Amino acid sequence: MAARSIPLSSPDITSEERRLVDEVLSSGQLSFGPVLEAFENEFAAKFGARHAVAMSSGTAALHVAMIAAGVSDGDVVITTPFSFVASANSILFERGIPHFVDIDPVTLTMDPAATVHAIETxxxxxxxxxxxxxxxxxxxxxxxxxxxxxxxxxxxxxxxACEAIGASADGVFAGRWGDASAFGFYPNKQMTTGEGGMLITDRDDWARLARSLRNQGRSDSGSWLAHDRLGFNYRMGTISAAIGLAQIRRLDELVQKREAVALRYNELLAGIDGVSPLPPARAGSRLSWFVYMVRLDEGIDREQLQAALAASGVASRPYFPAIHLQPFYRERFGFAPGMFPHTEAASTSLLALPFHGNLAADDIGYVCEAIAVAIRDVLAQRS
Ligand SMILES: Cc1ncc(COP(=O)(O)O)c(C=O)c1O
Incomplete structure (x- = not known):
């Protein structure tokens, strides 16, 4: 095989994103203004939410949601240890305590029965x-x-919902069940604004609070330098909002393109020993492909496989290290290996492959071929 370089992800940017960014640059209004408002309004409309408040990141949206929920010193928040660290960190920002519930080993999401049990207890x-x-x-x-x-x-x-924009179950979009939801727009996400995030909610009081918190705690009296509360600079700039406006208008297309790439991977990987695609979405739900993960059979050394893929120019990444085993969580809360076995099993056996909506069929074939060859080598070295 001729050597290539296939990155893990790549944003899907068209001339429309460039045109809207150019308009913002020409307008001179690089913070707030009609483009930011249009992005928020179209985002809210897409999800049927009363409010969408643009933020500087998904983490900022989560943090603001924790404050809106009233989390403070010593309060407990139930969440999953199998996630990007930002989700649990948002609890710690307000000096809350995460109570982790292990995942279901098949769906990889919080075990619903165990979560209900934790709530009731x-x-x-x-x-x-x-x-x-x-x-x-x-x-x-x-x-x-x-x-x-x-x-x-x-x-x-x-x-x-930082990884799940456009996913749904029983016709309801992810992000529409809770009191508030956070979305993230980092460049590897289904849609991007460069850096950025969004909080959506139907609660008028929470939306008002979120707008104040993202803007240094300003009051809504209209006075620019009146600060009612401790706030942050969690504002999204208008250049980012312009990219987001083009992307939210293209969301269905973006999600569909990624789905087509994922289905092609599923087909090609089905014939390769040692790796398995993740199971399909549970009945009644539609997943929105954020990353393409494979599960490695026991006995396939992940680092060895990664090294072999890298030698063929194929990027890959283990996702996610368990949050409870991150050094500062262990130190602070006394977590130890063995506490959340399904999370630990997932975090040691999953590998993310190159994935984005414009990944060419030829490149998908190249990645799968590189995996097949690498696994043959790994297995041959073992025997
Ligand atoms: C599950 C999850 N939560 C939160 C975040 C945080 O989003 P951001 O990187 O925009 O702060 C991310 C994104 O990386 C994520 O994947």
Missing amino acids: LAPQGRLRAVLPVHIFGRTVEMDGILAAARRNGVAVIED
């Missing part, structure tokens, strides 16, 4: 403030039981 103790389900890899958490238990116990539900 912790709520009577008085410190449970919120549940933070994460729709990991664009796969929706089974929300019905979790929502019912949270409502019964007066606990807020904040969805981390």
Whole structure:
């Protein structure tokens, strides 16, 4: 095979994104203004939400949602240890305590029955403030039981939909179940603004608070230098909003293109020993492909496979290291290996392959061929 260089991800930018960015540059209005408002309004309309508040990142949206939910010193928030560290960090920002629930080994999302059990057990103790389900890899958490238990116990539900824009279950978009939801627009996401994020909510009071918090705690009196509360600079710039406006208009196309690439991978990988595609979305749900992950059979050394792929110019990455085993979580909360076995099994056996909507069929074939050859070599060295 001729050597190539196939990156892990690549944003899908067209002349329309460039045109809107150019308009913003020409307007001179690089912060706030009509393009930011249009992005927020079209985003809210796409999801049928009353409010969309653009943020500087998905992490910022999660942090603001935690504040809106009232999380503060010593409050408990139920979440998953199998996620990007930002989801649990948002709890720590407000000095809350994450209560991790292990994942279902097949869906890789929070085990719904275990989550309901945790809500019912912790709520009577008085410190449970919120549940933070994460729709990991664009796969929706089974929300019905979790929502019912949270409502019964007066606990807020904040969805981390940073990896799941466009995913749905029973006709409801990810991000539309909770009191508020966070989306992320980092360049490897289904849609991007460069850096950026969005908080959506139907609650007028939370949207008002989010607009104040992202802008240094300003009051909504209209006075520019009146600050009602401690806030942050979590604003999204208008250049980013222009990219986002073009991308939200293209969201269905972006999601479909990624799905086509994922299905092609599924087909080609089906015939290769040692790796398995993840199972399809659960019944009634549609996943929105964020990354393309494979599960490695026991006995396939992930680092060795990665090294062989890298030698063929194919990028790959293990996703996600378990949050509870990150050094500062272990130090602070006393977490140790063995506490969340399904998360630990997933985090040691999954590998992300190059993935984006414009990945050419020829490149997908090249990646799969490189995997087949590398696995043959890894297995041959073992025997
Ligand atoms: C599950 C999850 N939560 C939160 C975030 C944070 O988003 P951002 O990188 O925009 O702050 C990400 C993105 O990387 C993510 O994947």
